[in-house]
Amino acid sequence: MKSRKLKTTFLGVLGVAFAATAFANIASAATELTVYTAVEAEDLKKYAKRFNEDHPDIKINWVRDSTGIVTAKLLAEKENPQADVVWGLAATSLMLLGEEGMLEPYSPNGVEKLDPKFRDKNNPTTWTGMDAWVASICYNTVEAEKAGLPVPTSWKDLTKPVYKNQVIMPNPNSSGTGFLDVSSWLQLFGEEGGWQYMDQLHDNIARYTHSGSKPCKLAAAGEIPIGISFAFRAAKSKAQGAPLEIIIPTEGVGWDMEATAIIKGSKNMEAAKTLVDWSITKKANEMYNEGYAVVAYPGVAKPVEHFPPQVGSAMIDNDFAWAAKNRDRILKEWQERYDSKSEAKN
CATH class of the missing domain: 3.40.190.10 (Periplasmic binding protein-like II)
Structure with a gap:
C-alpha cells in the first residue's frame, strides 16, 4: 500500500514537472517581434500588456526613440531591415518609407471600419493610422x-x-x-x-x-x-x-497622426500581421484614446478634460x-x- 502511494505521488510530481516543462517550452517558443516606435515611453508597457491579453504567444521587443531618430534609423537599415513592425510613428515618416519601397503592402482585418483619413489610399494599404x-x-x-x-x-x-x-x-x-x-x-x-x-x-x-x-x-x-x-x-x-x-x-x-506598418522583409510576417490586425481594433483605439483625443476608429473617442x-x-x-x-x-x-x-x- 505504501509503495503504491509513493508511486502515485511520484507520478503526480512527474506529471506536474512535465506540465511545467511543457509550459516553459511554449513560453520560450513565443514569437518575438522587434517593434520600432515613437510612442511615449511611459505607454509602452501598457501597449504590450493590452496586446498580450489577446495574443500571449507574441512577445514585443521595443526599440523606442523620437520620431526623427526612428525614421533615420529605419532609412539607414533599408538594405538590412532590423524591425518587423513600426507601431506608432508619424504618418509622414511612413509615407517616406513607403516611397523608398520599405513597407509591406497589407490591409489589416477590419481596415474598412477606420475613418478614411486614417488609412493609406493604396489597396492593399501600406500603413494605417492610430491617432492624431x-x-x-x-x-x-x-x-x-x-x-x-x-x-x-x-x-x-x-x-x-x-x-x-x-x-x-x-x-x-x-x-x-x-x-x-x-x-x-x-x-x-x-x-x-x-x-x-x-x-x-x-x-x-x-x-x-x-x-x-x-x-x-x-x-x-x-x-x-x-x-x-x-x-x-x-x-x-x-x-x-x-x-x-x-x-x-x-x-x-x-x-499629424501616429501610424502602423509592417517592414518589408520581416522574418516574422504572420506575427507581424497579427499585431497590425490588433492595432486597428476597437480595443486598441480605446487604448489610444487614453493618450490622444482623436483616434482612427469612429465613435470611440471620448471627450478629454x-x-x-x-x-x-x-x-x-x-x-x-x-x-x-x-x-x-x-x-x-x-x-x-x-x-x-x-x-x-x-
Whole structure:
C-alpha cells in the first residue's frame, strides 16, 4: 500500500514537472517581434500588456526613440531591415518609407471600419493610422504674469519682441511635433513667408528640445512661460494641476497622426500581421484614446478634460504627401538656419 502511494505521488510530481516543462517550452517558443516606435515611453508597457491579453504567444521587443531618430534609423537599415513592425510613428515618416519601397503592402482585418483619413489610399494599404496629435501653445499663466507677457492668440504673436527668450519648441529633426509645426507653417504662410516667420520666431526661442511633449512639460513645471507642443499633452498637464492656458492659434494648427506598418522583409510576417490586425481594433483605439483625443476608429473617442473644443475646426488641410516628399529638404534647411539653439542630445 505504501509503495503504491509513493508511486502515485511520484507520478503526480512527474506529471506536474512535465506540465511545467511543457509550459516553459511554449513560453520560450513565443514569437518575438522587434517593434520600432515613437510612442511615449511611459505607454509602452501598457501597449504590450493590452496586446498580450489577446495574443500571449507574441512577445514585443521595443526599440523606442523620437520620431526623427526612428525614421533615420529605419532609412539607414533599408538594405538590412532590423524591425518587423513600426507601431506608432508619424504618418509622414511612413509615407517616406513607403516611397523608398520599405513597407509591406497589407490591409489589416477590419481596415474598412477606420475613418478614411486614417488609412493609406493604396489597396492593399501600406500603413494605417492610430491617432492624431494637434499643435498648440502651452502658456503658463503664473510665469507669464511674472514676466509681463501678454496672452498670444496667433503664431505670429510669438515673434513680438516681448517674448524674447521666453519660448521653447521641438527640433523637427528629432521630433514629429516639431516637423508638423515647421511643415504646417510653410503651408500656412507659403515657402518664403514660412521661413521668414521662423527667422523671426528663432530670435525669441530659448532653445529647441528633442521631444515634442517636453516644451509643454517645461511650461507646466514653470521652467519656461511658453512651450510649443501638442494639445493633448497640454490638457493632460492642466488636468494634473498645471497653471496652463491652452492656446489654439488663429491661423490654424498643424497635425499629424501616429501610424502602423509592417517592414518589408520581416522574418516574422504572420506575427507581424497579427499585431497590425490588433492595432486597428476597437480595443486598441480605446487604448489610444487614453493618450490622444482623436483616434482612427469612429465613435470611440471620448471627450478629454480641458481639450480645446475648437481644435477640429482649426486643423489645417494638411498636405501629408507634400510634407513627406519635401521632408529631407525642409529638415536640412531648418538645421542650417536654427540648430545652434538646439539642446544637447542625451
